[in-house]
Amino acid sequence: MTESQEPRESKNFIEQAIESDLASGRFDGVFTRFPPEPNGYLHIGHAKSICLNFGLAKKYGGTCNLRFDDTNPAKEDVEYVDSIMDDIRWLGFQWDNLHYASDYFDQLFQWAEKLIREGHAYVCDLNADETRQYRGTLTEPGRNSPHRDRSPEENLKLFHAMRDGEFPDGAKTLRAKIDMASPNINLRDPVMYRIMRAHHHRTGDKWCIYPMYDWTHGQSDSIEGITFSNCTLEFENHRPLYDWYCEKLGIHHPRQIEFAKLKLSTLLIGKRHMLRMVKEGLVDGWDDPRMPTIRGYRRRGYTPESIRNFCSEIGVAKFPGTIDIVRLENSIREHLNRLAPRRMAVLDPLKLTITNWPAGHVETTEAVNNPGDPESGSREMAFSGSLWIEQDDFREEAPRKFFRLKKGGSVRLRAGYIIDCHDVVKDDDGNVIEVLCTYDPETKSGEDTSGRKVKGTIHWVSADHAKEVEVRLYDRLFAVEDPSVCAEGQTFVDHLNPDSLKVITGYVEPELANAEIGDRVQFERLGYFIVDIDSTPEKRVFNRIVTLRDTWGKMEAKGKTN
Numbered sequence: 001m002t003e004s005q006e007p008r009e010s011k012n013f014i015e016q017a018i019e020s021d022l023a024s025g026r027f028d029g030v031f032t033r034f035p036p037e038p039n040g041y042l043h044i045g046h047a048k049s050i051c052l053n054f055g056l057a058k059k060y061g062g063t064c065n066l067r068f069d070d071t072n073p074a075k076e077d078v079e080y081v082d083s084i085m086d087d088i089r090w091l092g093f094q095w096d097n098l099h100y101a102s103d104y105f106d107q108l109f110q111w112a113e114k115l116i117r118e119g120h121a122y123v124c125d126l127n128a129d130e131t132r133q134y135r136g137t138l139t140e141p142g143r144n145s146p147h148r149d150r151s152p153e154e155n156l157k158l159f160h161a162m163r164d165g166e167f168p169d170g171a172k173t174l175r176a177k178i179d180m181a182s183p184n185i186n187l188r189d190p191v192m193y194r195i196m197r198a199h200h201h202r203t204g205d206k207w208c209i210y211p212m213y214d215w216t217h218g219q220s221d222s223i224e225g226i227t228f229s230n231c232t233l234e235f236e237n238h239r240p241l242y243d244w245y246c247e248k249l250g251i252h253h254p255r256q257i258e259f260a261k262l263k264l265s266t267l268l269i270g271k272r273h274m275l276r277m278v279k280e281g282l283v284d285g286w287d288d289p290r291m292p293t294i295r296g297y298r299r300r301g302y303t304p305e306s307i308r309n310f311c312s313e314i315g316v317a318k319f320p321g322t323i324d325i326v327r328l329e330n331s332i333r334e335h336l337n338r339l340a341p342r343r344m345a346v347l348d349p350l351k352l353t354i355t356n357w358p359a360g361h362v363e364t365t366e367a368v369n370n371p372g373d374p375e376s377g378s379r380e381m382a383f384s385g386s387l388w389i390e391q392d393d394f395r396e397e398a399p400r401k402f403f404r405l406k407k408g409g410s411v412r413l414r415a416g417y418i419i420d421c422h423d424v425v426k427d428d429d430g431n432v433i434e435v436l437c438t439y440d441p442e443t444k445s446g447e448d449t450s451g452r453k454v455k456g457t458i459h460w461v462s463a464d465h466a467k468e469v470e471v472r473l474y475d476r477l478f479a480v481e482d483p484s485v486c487a488e489g490q491t492f493v494d495h496l497n498p499d500s501l502k503v504i505t506g507y508v509e510p511e512l513a514n515a516e517i518g519d520r521v522q523f524e525r526l527g528y529f530i531v532d533i534d535s536t537p538e539k540r541v542f543n544r545i546v547t548l549r550d551t552w553g554k555m556e557a558k559g560k561t562n
């Protein structure tokens with residue numbers, strides 16, 4: 001094998017940057033952080049950032065912190081802090097250190113004083129509107145604030161008065177003195193502090209001035225000794241400001257690297273949209289199994305492994321793009337295919353009677369738990385002459401290629417016998433309400449001596465033994481590729497899939513009526529399901545995690561969506 005043929009592990013652009021900085025000696029270790037703002041629940045996009053930051057620290061023997069960027073008390077809450085920690089642990093990660101940007105408020109205040117003393121920051125009396133007008137536009141430079149040339153002494157005095165509560169909310173700001181003509185609007189004397197009397201979930205009422213995100217984020221990274229500050233692309237234009245603050249303060253200077261936000265087809269994964277869905281009752285809370293929150297995926301039945309595998313497979317990208325939702329769905333299918341025991345359940349029942357079965361007789365059959373995993377063994381099922389099968393598995397008249405049951409045809413009952421349908425019973429409207437079959441005693445699964453072959457196998461439950469459960473058939477929340485694309489007068493709400501939830505009664509193998517909350521199974525031929533927390537001792541509730549195959553892809557191919 002020549003050198004070029006050797007398998008080489010491909011590195012993404014962040015890993016390349018890290019390795020180059022380690023090689024050049026710019027940094028001597030990999031120190032990352034995951035920095036959520038505690039203003040909402042984590043979503044699948046955050047999972048990507050978590051996997052990236054914790055993953056890099058692990059790969060390079062480094063450290064990863066969890067830091068709450070809690071600079072906006074008006075929108076933040078401990079409820080979010082707790083749920084974020086819980087979701088990160090559930091995903092399988094543990095932070096090395098836990099920090100809050102609010103723990104750095106004193107240090108930030110002192111650093112602001114330093115910038116003021118050195119002529120790099122000033123107190124400005126313009127209100128929010130005026131500040132915006134002075135800022136200029138993308139094509140026009142801004143104008144200097146009339147307060148830009150205050151002396152450091154005056155600025156210090158005013159800044160202290162701001163902190164001491166001597167001015168009303170919004171009356172003054174502290175701004176960095178950079179360049180009002182910069183082509184990068186973020187460098188046009190950005191605001192560092194605003195006056196805002198809001199109760200903070202950690203600092204209480206100690207402060208009436210709060211630092212802006214940009215003035216907090218990089219400094220927090222620096223204090224913690226972060227070396228690689230990975231963030232999403234919208235912060236690319238903020239990097240010069242990140243660098244400016246570190247340079248002017250002369251403090252440890254991490255490297256900010258931007259990557260593209262995860263966007264998934266058929267989903268909207270911003271906190272803003274999710275908040276609206278929850279507030280307007282369009283979904284049943286943050287943990288609604290249709291929501292793209294980690295809470296939602298947990299309740300839906302996704303495993304942490306399936307989400308981690310998905311994140312690792314899609315990798316990190318430098319440019320925005322959309323990932324097909326089918327890849328996430330396939331990730332959970334693949335994991336559950338290995339993990340989930342098979343069980344039989346009938347969700348749309350049609351009565352099937354075996355006319356040559358001895359009256360009242362019940363037999364035990366042996367059903368394999370997971371054909372892909374011999375170690376999972378088998379279980380016993382009660383078989384009788386009165387069964388439920390799926391409506392869909394029977395046609396009175398069917399095309400030649402219909403390999404399920406039809407009148408005059410034969411099929412194998414999984415873990416049962418080959419049956420032959422000779423007649424049907426109909427109601428007054430002509431609907432088939434019962435299928436009449438005979439069974440072939442020589443064809444019992446596992447003991448078949450008949451040599452008979454049939455093309456199809458269907459599932460069933462014994463009518464007298466099956467238990468009723470509630471089944472929640474979840475489907476995609478939006479019925480379009482990109483719910484953010486709206487015609488005039490429409491919002492994303494108009495794209496909600498009206499069929500994203502159907503609640504039905506299902507008939508399941510008896511032991512499933514005792515399944516524990518959180519148990520996952522495959523209902524044979526139907527999909528993967530999890531026992532929901534709404535289950536009671538009297539009635540289990542099963543959520544459909546995902547169907548066995550991508551039915552949407554098929555429908556699209558036939559032009560059947562919308």
Ligand code: ATP
Nearest residue numbers: 035036037045046048049231232261262269270271
């Ligand atoms: P949202 O758009 O939902 O409000 P956010 O970026 O405001 O998200 P933060 O709590 O500030 O949410 O984010 C914490 C970390 O997660 C940040 O580093 C952010 O860049 C990253 N992140 C947020 N959304 C995504 C996404 N869709 N893909 C990858 N990373 C993301």
Ligand code: MG
Nearest residue numbers: 036037039271
């Ligand atoms: Mg944010």
